Amino acid sequence: MSAIQPFANSYLFLLLIVISAAGYFLSTRRAVRSVAGNTSQLHSLPKYFGSYTAILIFCPAALLFFVWSASQNSIILNLLVEQLPPSVFEQANFNLNLFLNKVKNLTFNAVPTSDEAVIAAAQTYVNYHNTSGWLMFAAVLGLALLCFVIAYNQLAPQFRARNRVEFLIKCFLIICSIIAIMTTLGIVTSVLFESFNFFTLVPVTDFLFGTQWAPGPTEHAKYGAIPLFAGTMLITLIAMLVAVPIGLLAAIYLAEYASSRVRSITKPLLEILAGIPTVVYGFFAAITVAPFIREMGESVGLDVASESALAAGAVMGIMIIPFISSLSDDVINAVPQSLRDGSYGLGATKSETIKKVILPAALPGIVGAVLLALSRAIGETMIVVMAAGLAANLTANPLDNVTTVTVQIVTALVGDQAFESAQTLVAFALGLVLFIVTLILNVIALIVVRKYREQYD
Template identity: 55%
Template sequence: MNTTTLLIAILLFMAFAFFLGRGRSIAVSATNGGMRNLNSLPSYYGTLTALWCGIPSILIVLIWLLFDDYFIRQSVIQMLPQNVQNLSDLDLGLVMNTIGNVAESGNLGLSSEPHILAAAEKMNELKGISQMAISVIFGCVAAILIVFSWFRINPNLRARSKVETAFKIGLLLCASIAIFTTAGIVLSVLFESIKFFQSVPISEFLFGLEWSPQMAIRADQVGGSGAFGSLPLFAGTMLISAIAMILAVPAGLMAAIYLSEYAAPKVRMTVKPLLEILAGVPTVVYGFFAALTVAPFIRESGGMFGLDVSSESALAAGLVMGVMIIPFVSSLSDDVINAVPQSLRDGSFGLGATKSETIKQVIIPAALPGIVGGILLAVSRAIGETMIVVMAAGLAANLTANPLESVTTVTVQIVTLLVGDQEFNSPKTLSAFALGLLLFLITLALNYVALHVVKKYREQYE
């Protein structure tokens, strides 16, 4: 019985336990003065029975699946020749991958070595035994739990409180997923970054002016030892993001003000969906548009004024990225402005304020927290964009503030460093984690500053 079949079986057992528990509660109530003498409704007894049956069964299956592959792998390794067992972890991993491929596909042509074929056959045998064992264990445990639940049902059982407690714990675990995921991401990036800083001084990484993460091939190779100064990458990231926000924030905010305060209902119903279509266009399409249309136009326009414009420039990438993130600003700002109570507008008009004065002095301050949230979302989208930068701004790590030159961003370099077969013990690969950690800290600082700005204006408004 494979994993999918096991999950379906668990759901069927839980459904059977629900109806069994519900029927048992009704039968018990009939001999104890009717439904009014039950502590909870019959559906709660059925749900509690299903939980008693399902939760332990799911935990057993998850624990089994978590350790199943490890024990099968160790059993297969023990039957390999001694010289194979003594291989390095990397070489042994390659051997086990070959065994797994042969066992899964049944293609004996992948290897002709007898110990590989024998190990693949043994792996299939162990997997079959494992699936049979978990099926038997699950069936026995589920049956025992159903019988246990059957005898536990009585009129005094506080089924509702137990069910609500179980669902409350489940909701708490779901709410904690984001926290645990964030903690896991930070810790994984932090540990790999510490390994990187053991090879490269943190001062060189933070304040270095050259980025060339190529390791030496020859001892006399110029610059072959690698240069890991991150300033050019963050300068390029901030330059492109600034260009994008200079376009997106005014355009998006003005569009939101027009749609919410000035546009007729029919115009709003037509224009807003059309504007939000921009958010659904794939970024690779924006990249093609930037590389084939915007970048040549900027280069030709600059040539008419005697400017030296690179074929791949920060301006081209920033402009297209700004168009892409306009919906993030306009849509969220429009929703927040519409959420401002009409009484505030009426009060402003009653005091003699014009429509523009009401927007500037009342509506925008009231909606500022939401507007700042939309802008922060747009900034995060701009900082994390990769495809447009690759196609329109290039891969050159230039430390420059000139938007007409080619630059690159942190996310582009992270992707470049992790593409292909890489060793995760070299400074070149580990530098990607250090870049990710520093980008995370910068984004966290921006959020912290934005929260203080929102708090300041909110208190002023109140």
């Protein structure tokens, strides 16, 4: 029995689809027969009767299937822990998580072990797993059949099948749009919750205003995030110094000077820069740009760190050029032609018109674009992980080695530390800061851009 169990459940979903299809055909047939083939007497087209039954069979059963599959492992583990003989807990330096991991490794990956307790627990686990599997099989099929009976008995010539089906589809559409809200809610609650756990271990003020960053497993670990904020700001500043002039001037050239042919070729080419994965930029920064800057610095007698802020910042700047140029281009194009014509009529040259009329008119939009690019630069991860350092220096020297918020999030979570330690949880506190800062920047940028658009529409 236990051998066919996993087999049965992998086909349960398929079986569910077959039952739904059967429900569709049976209901359609019943609807047509109920009016003796004269379908104009039906309230809705026959296919709506079938669809109604099929949806009613499939959705609740599929939902049960997914919820059961997702939650069964943790429930079984809890049951298993209650069932463990007390002798297991009395073993020398016993660690429950370690023990459960061994059990899981044995059952799912056949990792060899000689511990009798683990083998016994794994056996119990498999027994529970099989029982749960059969229960799920029965429950899902039972629910599907129950729903079929209910739906099938509702069908009558005057049953408002189309309205029901459309209502159900509309419910699905609403759920889809709520998922976007749920994502934000999920981000906020999960990050807040874990940050709160972190702040019970380390006071908020120590975290936000501390100037020493030295995470570690010991009590002497320090979690002052000021060096990280400073490092992030330094690299972001360098990136903006590269991206804003180039991006803005390129946008002006493309919008005001370039012929439409040049524009149609150049703009997509520039946008390729935004489509290149950040891991590629990271590799480029670490392997090519950083050594180049180091050699340049040494040739003029400067001491450059091998993972300098300048390399990471400059490459990040290249990456965000298209963000600024594309958005600014749109904004400049949105400035009404009448403003340009007025300026030309007064005898201004093209560049004077741009500097004195168009840019002031487009300024709010450009500010919005720069803010969006700024939030992008602050949240950028791979370039800094690969090209910036880990040393938390509090410095304003771009040739020095600095670290950023995102680098420390990655370092804290990519490792084998226990999850409930300050060393790991600090990632969520940093994530919270990152989320709040980028949220504020985005909201301001969106408001500015939207206000500006309305002005000339």
